[in-house]
Every structure is written in C-alpha cells, then in structure tokens.
Amino acid sequence: xxxxxxxxxxxxxxxxxxxxxxxxxxxxxxxxxxxxxxxxxxxxxxxxxxxxxxxxxxxxxxxxxxxxxxxxxxxxxxxxxxxxxxxxxxxxxxxxxxxxxxxxxxxxxxxxxxxxxxxxxxxxxxxxxxxxxxxxxxxxxxxxxxxxxxxxxxxxxxxxxxxxxxxxxxxxxxxxxxxxxxxxxxxxxxxxxxxxxxxxxxxxxxxxxxxxxxxxxxxxxxxxxxxxxxxxxxxxxxxxxxxxxxxxxxxxxxxxxxxxxxxxxxxxxxxxxxxxxxxxxxxxxxxxxxxxxxxxxxxxxxxxxxxxxxxxxxxxxxxxxxxxxxxxxxxxxxxxxxxxxxxxxxxxxxxxxxxxxxxxxxxxxxxxxxxxxxxxxxxxxxxxxxxxxxxxxxxxxxxxxxxxxxxxxxxxxxxxxxxxxxxxxxxxxxxxxxxxxxxxxxxxxxxxxxxxxxxxxxxxxxxxxxxxxxxxxxxxxxxxxxxxxxxxxxxxxxxxxxxxxxxxxxxxxxxxxxxxxxxxxxxxxxxxxxxxxxxxxxxxxxxxxxxxxxxxxxxxxxxx
Amino acid sequence: xxxxxxxxxxxxxxxxxxxxxxxxxxxxxxxxxxxxxxxxxxxxxxxxxxxxxxxxxxxxxxxxxxxxxxxxxxxxxxxxxxxxxxxxxxxxxxxxxxxxxxxxxxxxxxxxxxxxxxxxxxxxxxxxxxxxxxxxxxxxxxxxxxxxxxxxxxxxxxxxxxxxxxxxxxxxxxxxxxxxxxxxxxxxxxxxxxxxxxxxxxxxxxxxxxxxxxxxxxxxxxxxxxxxxxxxxxxxxxxxxxxxxxxxxxxxxxxxxxxxxxxxxxxxxxxxxxxxxxxxxxxxxxxxxxxxxxxxxxxxxxxxxxxxxxxxxxxxxxxxxxxxxxxxxxxxxxxxxxxxxxxxxxxxxxxxxxxxxxxxxxxxxxxxxxxxxxxxxxxxxxxxxxxx
Numbered sequence: 044x045x046x047x048x049x050x051x052x053x054x055x056x057x058x059x060x061x062x063x064x065x066x067x068x069x070x071x072x073x074x075x076x077x078x079x080x081x082x083x084x085x086x087x088x089x090x091x092x093x094x095x096x097x098x099x100x101x102x103x104x105x106x107x108x109x110x111x112x113x114x115x116x117x118x119x120x121x122x123x124x125x126x127x128x129x130x131x132x133x134x135x136x137x138x139x140x141x142x143x144x145x146x147x148x149x150x151x152x153x154x155x156x157x158x159x160x161x162x163x164x165x166x167x168x169x170x171x172x173x174x175x176x177x178x179x180x181x182x183x184x185x186x187x188x189x190x191x192x193x194x195x196x197x198x199x200x201x202x203x204x205x206x207x208x209x210x211x212x213x214x215x216x217x218x219x220x221x222x223x224x225x226x227x228x229x230x231x232x233x234x235x236x237x238x239x240x241x242x243x244x245x246x247x248x249x250x251x252x253x254x255x256x257x258x259x260x261x262x263x264x265x266x267x268x269x270x271x272x273x274x275x276x277x278x279x280x281x282x283x284x285x286x287x288x289x290x291x292x293x294x295x296x297x298x299x300x301x302x303x304x305x306x307x308x309x310x311x312x313x314x315x316x317x318x319x320x321x322x323x324x325x326x327x328x329x330x331x332x333x334x335x336x337x338x339x340x341x342x343x344x345x346x347x348x349x350x351x352x353x354x355x356x357x358x359x360x361x362x363x364x365x366x367x368x369x370x371x372x373x374x375x376x377x378x379x380x381x382x383x384x385x386x387x388x389x390x391x392x393x394x395x396x397x398x399x400x401x402x403x404x405x406x407x408x409x410x411x412x413x414x415x416x417x418x419x420x421x422x423x424x425x426x427x428x429x430x431x432x433x434x435x436x437x438x439x440x441x442x443x444x445x446x447x448x449x450x451x452x453x454x455x456x457x458x459x460x461x462x463x464x465x466x467x468x469x470x471x472x473x474x475x476x477x478x479x480x481x482x483x484x485x486x487x488x489x490x491x492x493x494x495x496x497x498x499x500x501x502x503x504x505x506x507x508x509x510x511x512x513x514x515x516x517x518x519x520x521x522x523x524x525x526x527x528x529x530x531x532x533x534x535x536x537x538x539x540x541x542x543x544x545x546x547x548x549x550x551x552x553x554x555x556x557x558x559x560x561x562x563x564x565x566x567x568x569x570x571x572x573x574x575x576x577x578x579x580x581x582x583x584x585x586x587x588x589x590x591x592x593x594x595x596x597x598x599x600x601x602x603x
Numbered sequence: 604x605x606x607x608x609x610x611x612x613x614x615x616x617x618x619x620x621x622x623x624x625x626x627x628x629x630x631x632x633x634x635x636x637x638x639x640x641x642x643x644x645x646x647x648x649x650x651x652x653x654x655x656x657x658x659x660x661x662x663x664x665x666x667x668x669x670x671x672x673x674x675x676x677x678x679x680x681x682x683x684x685x686x687x688x689x690x691x692x693x694x695x696x697x698x699x700x701x702x703x704x705x706x707x708x709x710x711x712x713x714x715x716x717x718x719x720x721x722x723x724x725x726x727x728x729x730x731x732x733x734x735x736x737x738x739x740x741x742x743x744x745x746x747x748x749x750x751x752x753x754x755x756x757x758x759x760x761x762x763x764x765x766x767x768x769x770x771x772x773x774x775x776x777x778x779x780x781x782x783x784x785x786x787x788x789x790x791x792x793x794x795x796x797x798x799x800x801x802x803x804x805x806x807x808x809x810x811x812x813x814x815x816x817x818x819x820x821x822x823x824x825x826x827x828x829x830x831x832x833x834x835x836x837x838x839x840x841x842x843x844x845x846x847x848x849x850x851x852x853x854x855x856x857x858x859x860x861x862x863x864x865x866x867x868x869x870x871x872x873x874x875x876x877x878x879x880x881x882x883x884x885x886x887x888x889x890x891x892x893x894x895x896x897x898x899x900x901x902x903x904x905x906x907x908x909x910x911x912x913x914x915x916x917x918x919x920x921x922x923x924x925x926x927x928x929x930x931x932x933x934x935x936x937x938x939x940x941x942x943x944x945x946x947x948x949x950x951x952x953x954x955x956x957x958x959x960x961x962x963x964x965x966x967x968x969x970x971x972x973x974x975x976x977x978x979x980x981x982x983x984x985x986x987x988x989x990x991x
C-alpha cells in the first residue's frame with residue numbers, strides 16, 4: 044500500500060498515510076439519520092441475484108457476500124460483490140453470476156475493476172474473506188459457495204488469478220461465511236469455512252410440503268428437517284493452498300449446526316485466536332483454541348450456545364468487540380423474527396451472560412430478522428454502536444398474522460455510553476430485504492461507511508454523515524507484520540489516553556458472509572491525543588507508540 | 604369473570620359440541636381446504652364495530668340471545684375440537700352478526716394468541732377493554748400479546764391495570780415481572796417474581812426466572828438454590844436443568860455441569876418436538892398421525908400429565924379405532940400409570956372383544972400386574988377366539 048508521507052515516533056515505525064482536516068459541517072442538531080443511502084450513484088446498475096422471487100428453496104434466501112479492502116493498493120477501499128445464481132442455471136450446469144471487484148474512488152463511489160480482476164462464475168456464490176494467503180503482501184480473496192470454495196490470488200495489485208483449491212471433498216459443499224486467521228501462529232493464514240446444510244433441490248419438498256409452514260402459511264422447507272453440515276478448518280501452506288485439518292484440530296462437534304456466521308477472535312485474551320460460529324436453529328459453537336493446534340467446543344459452558352431460555356436461536360450475523368473496556372469481547376448476534384437479537388456480555392467467570400434486555404435491545408430487535416451487523420463507533424462519540432441489517436427469509440411474511448414483514452428497516456443501535464442502546468433507522472431508505480453488510484471508511488473522512496446487500500437487487504452504499512465536531516475524534520490503524528501474515532490479522536491494538544482506553548482486534552471476518560478491511564478503527568469522542576498505542580502482534584511481540592495524534596490513518600510496521 | 608361465563612356457555616352448547624367434528628364448520632378431512640386456509644387470512648381489525656356503550660349493560664352470566672345461539676354453538680364446537688381455524692371462522696361470523704359481542708371478542712383474542720398471531724390477538728382484546736373497561740382483569744392475555752410483540756412498555760402498563768383490579772392474579776404478576784425484565788428493570792422484575800412466589804410458592808416458572816436473574820447478576824449460590832427449587836417442582840422441564848448446568852460450570856463443578864447439560868439436552872429435544880407438534884396441530888387438529896407423534900413426544904419428556912393429555916386427544920379423535928386405544932394401554936403401562944393403564948385395558952376389552960391381539964396383550968398386562976383372575980379370564984377368551 045503506498046504512503047503519502049511518513050512520520051516516526053519513539054517505538055516502531057509509524058507511517059502516516061492520511062491526515063484529515065475535520066469536515067466543516069455545522070454542528071447543528073442532528074435530525075436526519077446518521078447514514079445516507081447513495082442509491083445507484085455509488086454503484087450504477089450493480090445488482091445481485093439469488094434464485095426466484097418466490098423463494099421456494101432455502102438456497103434462494105441467504106443472499107450473497109461482500110468484501111471491503113484495498114486490493115489494488117491505491118489507498119482506497121475496494122469492493123468485492125459475491126453474487127448468486129438460480130436453480131435453472133444449476134440444473135443446466137451453467138455457471139452462476141460472477142463475483143465482481145469494484146475499485147473505490149475514495150468518495151463512497153466505485154467503478155468496475157476491468158478484465159485483469161475478472162472472476163468467472165462459480166456454482167452459487169455466498170460469502171467471502173480477504174487476507175494475504177500467499178504471504179506476498181497483497182490481499183487475496185476466498186469465496187464460499189453452494190459448491191467448491193474458491194481462492195483468488197492477488198497479482199500484486201494487478202488482478203486476480205484463481206487457484207485450484209486443494210481442500211478435498213470437504214471444500215465442495217455449501218459454505219456460507221469464512222474467516223482467514225492464523226490459528227497455529229505459524230505466520231501463514233488458515234481458513235475456516237462455515238457450512239450450512241446438505242441441499243439437493245431434487246430431494247427437498249416444495250413450500251407447504253412435509254410441514255413446511257410458518258404461522259399457517261406455506262413456506263420453503265428448511266433448515267429444520269434438513270441435514271446440517273460440519274464446518275471445516277484448512278491449514279494454510281503459505282502459498283495460497285490449504286490442507287484440511289478439521290479432525291486433527293478437534294473441530295468436529297458432536298452435532299453439526301446450520302452454520303451461517305463466523306467470528307475469529309481471541310475471546311480469552313491468551314494470545315491465540317478462537318472461533319465463534321453462529322448457527323441457524325441449532326446451538327452456536329465456540330471453539331476455544333488450546334494453543335497446541337487443537338480446539339475444544341465450549342459454547343454451553345461459556346454461555347453462548349443458546350439464549351437465556353435454553354433455546355437455540357436462528358443465529359445469522361455476529362458483531363464482536365470489547366464494548367465495556369474489560370479486555371474481553373462482547374458478542375452481538377442477529378436472530379430470527381420473534382427472537383430478540385442477543386447481546387452476550389463478558390462475565391467475571393470467563394464466559395458471557397445474555398444481556399440484551401438490560402441493554403435496551405429486546406424491543407427494537409424482537410420483530411426483525413437480522414443479518415449483517417458490527418460494533419463500531421459510528422457516531423465517533425467514544426463508544427461502540429451497532430448496525431443491524433434486517434429482512435425476512437419468507438416473502439410470506441407480508442401475509443396476515445405474521446407480526447413482521449418481508450422488507451424491514453435496517454437499524455442503528457446507538458450506545459448511550461453506559462451500555463444501553465437506542466434504536467433508530469439507519470437511514471431514510473425504504474425498508475428492504477437486507478442481508479450481508481460491511482463497514483469501512485470509504486471516503487477517507489474517518490467515520491465508517493457501510494455497504495449492504497439485499498437478498499437480491501441493487502447493492503447499497505450508505506455514507507456516514509457523522510458531524511466531526513471537536514467531540515468526535517477517531518483513529519484508524521493498519522499493521523504491517525513481519526512474516527507471511529503481513530496485515531497482522533489477530534493483532535490486538537490498545538489505544539490509551541489519560542483516563543481511558545479501548546482495545547480492538549484486527550481481523551477481516553465480518554460476521555455474516557462479509558469481510559472488512561484489515562485495520563482497526565477507534566472512535567475517540569473528545570480525546571485529542573493518545574498517550575500511547577499498544578500493539579500485540581500475532582508473533583506475540585508487543586510494541587508501544589507514545590503520544591499518538593488522532594484524526595488520521597496510521598500504518599504501523601512491526602519492529603524487528 | 605368472563606372465563607366462567609364462557610364455560611357456562613360452552614356447557615350450554617355442549618349437546619351441539621358433542622356432535623363431534625361435524626359440530627364445527629369444517630369437515631374432518633378438509634384440513635387443507637380453501638375455507639380453512641381462508642380462516643387464516645381473516646383480519647380481526649376489519650370486523651364491524653358496535654358503538655361504545657352498546658355493551659355497557661352486558662351481563663356475563665346471561666345466555667346469548669336466541670339469534671346468536673347457533674353461531675355460538677359453532678364456536679363452542681370448534682373450541683371443544685381444538686380446531687382453531689374453525690373457531691376463527693365461527694367467531695368472525697358471530698362478530699359479523701353481533702358486532703363486538705364481548706365473549707366472542709375475548710375468545711377471538713384467545714384463539715389468535717394460541718395461534719401465535721399476537722398482533723391479531725391485540726385487536727379484539729383492545730375492543731373488549733374499550734367496551735368493558737371495568738372488566739379489564741379478563742384480559743391478562745392482552746398483556747401477554749403485547750409482550751410477545753416486543754411492546755414491553757404496553758405490556759407493563761396493561762398488567763398494572765389488570766393488577767389494580769385484581770392484585771392477586773398470579774399470572775398477571777408473572778407477566779409484569781417478565782415485562783419489567785425485558786425493559787431492563789431487573790430489580791423490579793425480581794420483586795414481582797417474589798410476589799408470585801408469595802402467592803404461589805410452587806410456581807416453578809417463577810423460580811426459574813428468579814434463578815435466571817440471579818445468575819445474570821453472577822450471584823451463583825442463590826441462583827443455584829432457586830434453579831434447584833424449580834427443577835424439584837418441575838423435573839421434566841428442561842430450563843431449570845439448563846440453568847443448573849450453566850451455574851455449575853461457573854462454579855467450576857465440571858461433572859455436575861455436564862450431568863445437568865445432558866439431562867437438559869434430553870428434555871429439551873423432547874419438549875421441542877412437543878412444541879413443534881402442538882404448533883402444527885393448532886392448525887390441523889384432526890391429524891391422527893400427528894397426534895400419535897405427539898403422544899410419543901410427550902412420552903419422551905417423561906411427563907405423565909402431558910402424555911395423558913396427548914392420549915386423550917388421540918382417542919378423542921379416533922374413539923372407536925383400535926390403534927389409539929392400544930397405544931393408550933401400551934404407553935400408560937410403560938409409564939407405570941397403573942390406574943390409567945387399567946382404564947385403557949378395560950376400554951380395549953369393551954370396544955374390541957373379538958380381536959385376539961387384544962386378549963393376547965391383556966394376558967401379558969394382567970399377568971405382570973399380578974392380577975391372576977383377569978389374566979385367566981383374558982387367557983380363556985384368547986383361546987376361544989383362536990378356536991381352541
């Protein structure tokens with residue numbers, strides 16, 4: 044990634060790539076929603092596809108995926124849209140719609156990337172993950188499908204080249220979300236693919252058959268009654284190839300779940316990366332990394348397998364961040380309509396408690412069916428907010444008596460600074476059938492913008508309209524680690540100031556079929572300067588930068 | 604109370620209701636017919652309204668007007684059959700003929716609530732309260748509907764109004780506790796649960812919720828005590844086991860936690876199966892195959908009461924068929940319900956005196972009970988039927 048200037052501080056090398064004057068907007072009372080949907084201005088004519096409008100089969104309801112990252116190294120965030128297909132194409136053996144890269148213009152708009160970046164259509168695209176899987180310093184791309192997982196290697200910013208994925212049979216089934224992370228800390232990125240279910244349209248009944256009903260209406264069958272698939276772990280070889288290590292790593296639970304979302308994070312702060320998997324209608328999984336190449340499933344004991352009533356939820360998306368400053372991450376999980384979204388707050392015992400009601404999240408989320416979500420300081424006031432993209436799976440949700448609707452409002456859940464969230468519309472846009480979403484600073488102004496997919500149709504870009512007053516400071520930090528994990532995935536970054544601190548982990552896994560840029564973002568409120576920035580690198584080394592100015596994007600090199 | 608009045612009406616309607624499924628508006632094998640599906644598309648908000656004051660002098664003890672009796676009879680018949688779609692059709696007809704007739708409004712709210720159509724349930728309940736504000740205590744279920752819609756502030760307000768009229772209504776206090784909990788007022792919720800337990804010390808659900816709140820507050824020992832109390836009161840309910848497992852895990856008691864988790868998973872799997880079947884049966888109450896599966900699912904929970912209830916539904920659906928009657932005997936016998944099994948055996952004898960397989964089973968049944976005379980009698984009958 045090229046830099047525009049450089050600046051040295053006392054420990055380590057810090058590269059200042061952008062220094063931004065605060066936006067000159069008046070600090071008038073905010074009445075409009077925080078985000079503005081830019082419509083077709085941002086991505087002219089870019090639509091996704093996901094089967095028939097009738098949604099007669101479950102493969103048609105989850106939507107596609109997206110990745111936000113700088114693939115061409117120009118300092119601006121680019122966008123990969125993973126598109127789906129339809130059953131007619133599948134039956135004909137015709138490829139699905141191609142994944143596409145759009146290059147960022149740095150102003151929340153994008154343009155087609157051109158032929159060198161073209162990716163052929165696969166079977167039926169689902170999600171994706173970005174990371175440097177061949178250790179060349181450029182971000183590569185993994186695409187999951189109802190079909191074989193695909194890997195596209197970045198040709199040093201000049202295009203993508205697809206590799207044959209050597210993951211074996213386990214790589215060929217329905218993958219949803221994926222995470223690139225370094226579970227064995229060998230400096231090579233590994234891949235975890237969440238899988239959903241065994242789907243064969245010839246063997247699955249039509250809506251209304253075999254008890255496929257919801258609130259008295261005939262709906263598509265599944266996931267209940269279908270066979271869930273086990274998730275898979277692939278160990279990276281450092282050259283863009285992978286070897287299946289699922290069983291060797293102990294990642295085979297007693298029962299498979301209908302996996303949809305994944306988050307790679309170090310929940311117990313022991314220096315290795317653990318995994319949380321959001322499962323649909325089956326208990327969630329928490330894979331605790333033992334540090335010896337093996338994982339132990341601990342969701343029940345840690346309090347994140349079920350809701351507080353002991354019921355499995357239809358979990359979809361995952362937000363993950365340390366919202367209360369105790370050094371351990373909270374988890375926010377989006378769920379089905381009629382189930383409130385879950386907020387798992389870290390407990391003294393090393394697990395979590397579901398505290399959605401106490402945080403004011405019960406009422407605004409009970410009627411929604413949520414997907415893409417993330418914690419971030421969206422209004423830059425110094426605490427972590429949430430967004431939740433919503434939309435039902437059943438078009439029949441618009442029929443009488445469902446107490447919900449197919450298209451739904453996307454939500455901004457604004458943190459009041461004391462851990463309570465107030466719901467407001469994310470934007471003034473009409474309700475939509477939303478799916479995956481990802482945050483990134485698309486226009487370089489320091490606040491986080493959002494790209495959201497619908498189950499099908501126009502891809503949506505939401506510009507963050509944060510005011511950037513004197514009480515809305517920020518800092519973005521990207522890392523350049525030594526070794527193959529060049530972007531420092533798994534690093535822990537702590538921002539410290541006179542009377543406070545924030546901790547963030549660097550990752551690209553975006554919760555639900557999404558990937559976010561490999562950097563951390565701090566909303567700092569009125570904090571005008573950090574006393575120090577502390578980095579725990581994936582190598583285990585710690586590096587401290589003293590006296591860090593804010594309102595800028597930094598790239599920090601790992602000290603030798 | 605409206606519930607008492609309703610029972611009186613149903614009793615009054617009993618002869619018609621006992622005609623069986625033909626007492627409802629739907630033929631027994633018409634579970635997929637357009638009329639049944641159309642019932643689910645009826646909108647309670649579109650029902651005609653009566654002017655306020657129309658029902659001011661309503662007397663819940665009075666019998667319905669002559670013109671309403673056939674319509675009410677259809678309602679009662681459908682309810683006796685647990686045929687909720689048929690009940691919806693009958694109630695909409697009745698309320699079309701007599702707008703905002705209070706017992707029908709109330710029952711319509713209950714039926715929609717049982718169908719988990721909570722938004723639809725609020726409409727008739729709210730009309731009921733508009734017409735008979737002094738009878739608000741009849742509408743505790745309106746609070747439940749608000750709660751189920753996530754309208755927790757309205758739920759709290761409604762429960763408070765109900766309790767102002769009837770302070771000792773246990774389920775309204777429980778509802779208030781849960782609404783407060785969802786609104787983030789844990790202390791208020793805990794106080795309300797304590798009130799429930801004063802009114803009904805054996806309220807297992809209140810003990811469970813109390814344990815939950817204490818667990819959330821990381822008060823582990825008191826939480827464990829409350830969860831154990833809930834488990835002792837309702838050993839077949841999964842949730843107390845779930846909580847005990849969690850609490851034991853936090854206490855570092857890994858073996859106890861795993862044991863509780865195993866028991867929870869057994870019970871949870873069974874109770875989820877029951878829940879799914881109950882939900883399907885709400886729309887298809889005459890599906891005998893589903894009722895048989897309900898019996899099996901209830902049996903798997905280990906709850907004799909639930910199993911008996913499911914068996915009653917099954918034999919009521921097919922009262923003269925061998926299969927359900929034989930299942931009743933086999934299941935109750937296996938569960939160790941001596942009285943229930945004996946009753947089932949007697950009915951089997953009476954209904955199917957000429958089936959050898961009945962007497963073969965009864966020989967074995969009476970033999971295991973040590974009932975020598977009946978064993979011999981059954982054996983002789985079996986030999987005669989086999990021509991020996």
